[in-house]
Amino acid sequence: MTPLSFSMLRILSDGKFHSGEEIAKTLGVSRSSAWNAAKSIEEAGLALFRVKGRGYRLEKAFEWLDRGKIVRMLGRHPLDIEILDEIDSTNSELLKRNGPHGKVVAAELQTMGRGRMGKPWVGEPGGSLTFSLAWKFDRGAGFLSGLSLAVGIALARAMKDCGIEGIKLKWPNDVLYNFHKLAGTLIEVKGDMLGPTLAVIGIGINFSLSDKAKESIDQAVIGIESMPVDNPGRNRLLSAILARLCDVLEIFEKSGFSPFKEEWSCLNAYDSKPVRVKLPSGKVEEGTLFGLSDNGEILIDSKHGRLAFASGEVSLRGIS
């Protein structure tokens, strides 16, 4: 979206009608430029009504990410939070900037959001919460196996803090509600084998998804707005997640994944279920999900015995 479209979206975000004339005057542009800006808002996935004689109105009011609100709700914390209108990917941005430690970048819109296993992450302005946190660990990348599971614990705890009950986790890092994907984490690391290591922890959470967005995603997805819970709003959820992440990461950097293993196991959506694991090599293994090893590998009871995997994608057999 162009900067002009974001300015127009700021005017329209109250969910009320605004005439083309008023918008053009406020922004100091022609009415046809305002018309083009409206078109780019629609192309980004927002539903906009145009009514002759009344002007433009968003289908629903838009809650902007607000650094001041987030910082106030977070209280004392070691983070440096930045909110951007648009960026290719918040993960790519923090990798490019090399962190630094404790830096958070959240964006209203990612033009090239990235998911795990080379998949895109689809989100629309206001319809998702997309952000990344940079965290420096003194140890090498090998120590970080299990980090994405610990991040899942932080997400589940924060959602509970915000009144979102019924959350489950799918190994290694999906947050599920009713077996539908609500959120995902992409962790990318930079550093030497022996450390220190910069981990960029990227999180995407669905709030609302248009039919077009749902069609482009190859699995069952859900947004907070269609769940039977009170929507806490993106600012409150982001501050709750950042608070929980700081706690979890401090424990993780001292003791690794094992302090979280039991909690994770209780939240395991596919516990004792028949599953299929697609390995990064493309090979597929089938079996019954047994649980987790101490460092967060998934354990599957297969016809070849108990197998442990450190990476891959798990699906329920008979579903997808």
Ligand code: BTN
């Ligand atoms: C997945 O489930 O596949 C992981 C999704 C991770 C998406 C987030 S959105 C913020 C951050 N920036 C990205 O480009 N990806 C992550």
